[in-house]
Amino acid sequence: MKHCPRRSFLLALLFASPLAAQSLPQTxxxxxxxxxxxxxxxxAGAFGAPALAAGSTRTYTLVGACGIPASxxxxxxxxxxxxxxxxxxxxxxPGGAAPGNASAINYxxxxxxxxxxxxxxGSGGDIDVxxxxxxxxxxxxxxxxxxxxxxxxxSASTAAAFxxxxxxxxxxxxxxxxxxxxxxxxxDEQFAAPNSTYIPTALxxxxxxxxxxxxCPRDNYTMYPLQWQFFYNALYHPDQLRQRVAWALHKxxxxxxxxxxxxxxxxxxxxxxxxxAFGSYRDILYQxxxxxxxxxxxxxNTSTLQLPNENYGREILQLFSIGLVKLNLDGTPQLDGxxxxxPTYDQAAIxxxxxxxxxxxxxNQVVAGTDDYITPMVLVAANHDKGAKxxxxxxxxxxxxxxxxxxxxxxxxxxxxxxxxxxxxxxxxVGPYIGGALIRNLVxxxxxxxxxxxxxxxFNDNGSGARGDLGAVVRAIVTDPEAxxxxxxPNFGALREPAFFAIALLRGLGARAANGSGQSDGxxxxxxxxxxxxxxxxxTVFSYYPADYLAPGTALYGPEFGILSASxxxxxxxxxxxxxxxxxxxxxxxxxxTSLDLSGIQSLSGNPAAxxxxxxxxxxxxxxxxxxxxxIVTAVNTAATPKAMAQQATYLVATSSQFQVER
Numbered sequence: 001m002k003h004c005p006r007r008s009f010l011l012a013l014l015f016a017s018p019l020a021a022q023s024l025p026q027t028x029x030x031x032x033x034x035x036x037x038x039x040x041x042x043x044a045g046a047f048g049a050p051a052l053a054a055g056s057t058r059t060y061t062l063v064g065a066c067g068i069p070a071s072x073x074x075x076x077x078x079x080x081x082x083x084x085x086x087x088x089x090x091x092x093x094p095g096g097a098a099p100g101n102a103s104a105i106n107y108x109x110x111x112x113x114x115x116x117x118x119x120x121x122g123s124g125g126d127i128d129v130x131x132x133x134x135x136x137x138x139x140x141x142x143x144x145x146x147x148x149x150x151x152x153x154x155s156a157s158t159a160a161a162f163x164x165x166x167x168x169x170x171x172x173x174x175x176x177x178x179x180x181x182x183x184x185x186x187x188d189e190q191f192a193a194p195n196s197t198y199i200p201t202a203l204x205x206x207x208x209x210x211x212x213x214x215x216c217p218r219d220n221y222t223m224y225p226l227q228w229q230f231f232y233n234a235l236y237h238p239d240q241l242r243q244r245v246a247w248a249l250h251k252x253x254x255x256x257x258x259x260x261x262x263x264x265x266x267x268x269x270x271x272x273x274x275x276x277a278f279g280s281y282r283d284i285l286y287q288x289x290x291x292x293x294x295x296x297x298x299x300x301n302t303s304t305l306q307l308p309n310e311n312y313g314r315e316i317l318q319l320f321s322i323g324l325v326k327l328n329l330d331g332t333p334q335l336d337g338x339x340x341x342x343p344t345y346d347q348a349a350i351x352x353x354x355x356x357x358x359x360x361x362x363x364n365q366v367v368a369g370t371d372d373y374i375t376p377m378v379l380v381a382a383n384h385d386k387g388a389k390x391x392x393x394x395x396x397x398x399x400x401x402x403x404x405x406x407x408x409x410x411x412x413x414x415x416x417x418x419x420x421x422x423x424x425x426x427x428x429x430v431g432p433y434i435g436g437a438l439i440r441n442l443v444x445x446x447x448x449x450x451x452x453x454x455x456x457x458x459f460n461d462n463g464s465g466a467r468g469d470l471g472a473v474v475r476a477i478v479t480d481p482e483a484x485x486x487x488x489x490p491n492f493g494a495l496r497e498p499a500f501f502a503i504a505l506l507r508g509l510g511a512r513a514a515n516g517s518g519q520s521d522g523x524x525x526x527x528x529x530x531x532x533x534x535x536x537x538x539x540t541v542f543s544y545y546p547a548d549y550l551a552p553g554t555a556l557y558g559p560e561f562g563i564l565s566a567s568x569x570x571x572x573x574x575x576x577x578x579x580x581x582x583x584x585x586x587x588x589x590x591x592x593x594t595s596l597d598l599s600g601i602q603s604l605s606g607n608p609a610a611x612x613x614x615x616x617x618x619x620x621x622x623x624x625x626x627x628x629x630x631x632i633v634t635a636v637n638t639a640a641t642p643k644a645m646a647q648q649a650t651y652l653v654a655t656s657s658q659f660q661v662e663r
Contacts, residue, residue: 038142
């Protein structure tokens with residue numbers, strides 16, 4: 001029987017050292033390139049127009065804008081007043097607070113004046129601007145040039161919650177590091193970390209040869225080499241945020257390795273996601289279109305003028321970019337006059353759209369019998385539909401190819417492709433659709449419309465006029481005020497998908513080889529497959545689970561619940577039991593095996609309540625309820641040895657609903 005776990009914070013630590021032992025530095029200032037957050041001279045919208053009237057107040061939320069993290073306490077502002085209608089001053093104070101007597105800037109009627117001001121933020125990451133003048137209105141501009149982060153005031157739980165959405169799981173060192181340098185500086189480090197890419201290997205013949213024996217079939221005709229690299233990267237590699245985003249992109253733009261057949265053929269696709277995780281989404285759309293594994297998976301490799309195939313044309317729209325219905329900026333559906341959603345395209349549009357993607361095929365084989373899955377697909381001009389094409393909005397038309405008007409000799413197949421990618425990339429749905437999908441993959445299954453709108457706006461413009469900058473989008477997602485709202489919002493969070501469930505536990509308690517020395521080999525896919533998820537083998541083109549699945553008994557989206565059943569729930573508990581009480585042993589496919597390091601937990605056996613609280617902090621962000629903690633302490637007290645106490649406590653906390661739902 002399916003169930004809906006209660007919501008909880010996650011605090012996952014890689015090594016077993018007490019959290020309370022961390023020392024913290026002073027408040028730090030982080031400069032940023034001047035970034036505009038208000039300009040009342042513009043039309044009403046993002047910059048807070050119109051002009052501010054005498055005696056009135058307006059609120060501006062700054063956290064989440066310009067890379068200002070949720071941990072920021074105050075900001076350095078450059079404020080300019082432009083031709084006010086009367087003399088007066090502007091007061092700036094924390095959002096929701098009463099106006100003070102001090103003004104940020106004083107001015108005379110009709111005069112433009114600028115000043116620098118440090119403004120403290122309210123609890124919502126906002127400021128209030130109050131116009132102190134007798135009559136009329138005034139226009140003003142506000143630019144942020146830096147922020148102050150009260151690092152010493154950041155709790156371990158807050159730092160670890162931030163780590164849980166920017167890594168595969170926090171560790172004492174990561175938690176302490178975030179507290180030492182601040183969230184934004186940690187993001188800077190993550191953006192600069194070297195890419196951990198998948199190891200390229202030689203392509204093998206399309207048909208397995210008789211000489212391929214021993215480990216050859218496993219290593220060259222299954223996903224085994226890529227699966228262990230995924231888990232090893234997630235457990236140990238430093239570019240955690242890049243790996244998290246690449247995994248999210250894989251679920252948005254999936255390819256099933258079963259259909260591709262060889263791990264070597266999947267490497268270009270996986271490395272494209274890793275290398276572009278902080279790049280342009282337009283580059284991803286273009287590159288994935290011409291990747292041979294995608295050409296195989298969605299049949300673009302066999303789509304010709306004579307036999308056009310609609311699969312890729314449909315999925316680049318439905319799944320990779322704009323979705324099925326027109327969206328507002330906040331991700332809510334647009335409605336027609338009758339209250340119905342408005343489709344983004346219809347079948348006739350797909351039939352027309354598919355003509356764009358005709359004529360591409362794999363590059364010629366270098367070795368007979370071995371398809372080239374490395375080189376981007378090439379255009380065979382004779383197989384491309386050269387006729388005029390109408391894109392799904394019904395108004396954008398690509399001219400036909402030819403020397404006589406209205407055709408054009410410049411409208412080649414490559415130009416058809418680029419024009420179409422540009423049209424898709426610039427569709428107004430892409431920001432809310434992809435931004436919302438990334439929020440749901442990185443942070444929470446049920447973001448508020450306001451959260452989606454803030455992220456979509458950053459997709460549309462990164463602050464420097466660039467569209468589709470995933471680095472800016474990811475920064476906006478993880479620094480948004482809502483990103484760390486788990487303690488206050490009962491609808492916040494997401495059920496840990498099977499891969500993350502295991503990784504978080506292993507990072508939280510120290511992933512080791514089976515013998516306790518050295519690192520795990522990362523061979524975890526067989527265990528995770530038992531939980532309903534086989535890495536790099538998504539069940540359908542809709543990925544590992546349906547994005548619109550509702551958590552049972554609720555009106556909340558819970559996609560991961562789509563693969564949770566009575567049997568997989570029990571298998572989750574069995575996996576915890578294996579790791580807590582035994583190991584994943586060394587074997588033919590497990591050169592090192594895997595175990596947990598419970599030494600730090602065991603060291604607290606003299607105080608069972610402290611032992612449970614340590615696990616509470618490590619795995620649940622301190623949100624285990626008093627009743628649950630008391631029950632676990634009672635159970636731990638029945639164990640006969642310190643080791644058995646640590647195992648019992650670990651098993652009970654890791655199987656709790658408050659760990660299984662990431663917050």
